[in-house]
Amino acid sequence: MRGSEGGVIMSKEHLVWLKSYLEENYNKSILENFLDPQIVEVIEGKVIYEMKIIDRHCNIYGYIHGGTLASIADVVMGVSCTTLGKRIVTTDLSISYIKNVNAGSTITAVGKVVSDGENIMRCTCKIFDEHEKILVQAQASYFVIGSFDEVNPPKVK
DSSP states (O other): OBOTTSOBOOOHHHHHHHHHHHHHHGGGOHHHHHHOOEEEEEETTEEEEEEEOOGGGBOTTSBBOHHHHHHHHHHHHHHHHHTTTEEEEEEEEEEEEOOOOBTTOEEEEEEEEEEEOSSEEEEEEEEEOTTOOEEEEEEEEEEEEEEOOSSSOOOOO
């Protein structure tokens, strides 16, 4: 079944499967191993991750590195695309750093699809600290390289 903008509408069972799939396959990705995000919620077009900030995520001043924040934003937005049955690659990412946190903090990243196009998808992300203060606002575009559905799940190489 396809949504109004061409995306595959995922069943609740498939979204549960997708969450399990992501958790199981994170150990195969160097980036996800480095970030170690925890999946809080996966729904159609939206994902929420939490991440405990540790020393390896921080710059020389002890604050979370901008590259770490950009990476988690890209990951959470990219995964929000997969909830609509799309395989994607990032084409651009714009990020605004608003506030920072130290090691020991927990952040929450919320990624949402705002445009589910046939070839290009657009997403937004907000990252918050444990006091719900905004740290980052980001947006990105993703090129659709394929799709999957319940019969054709994503494959890991």
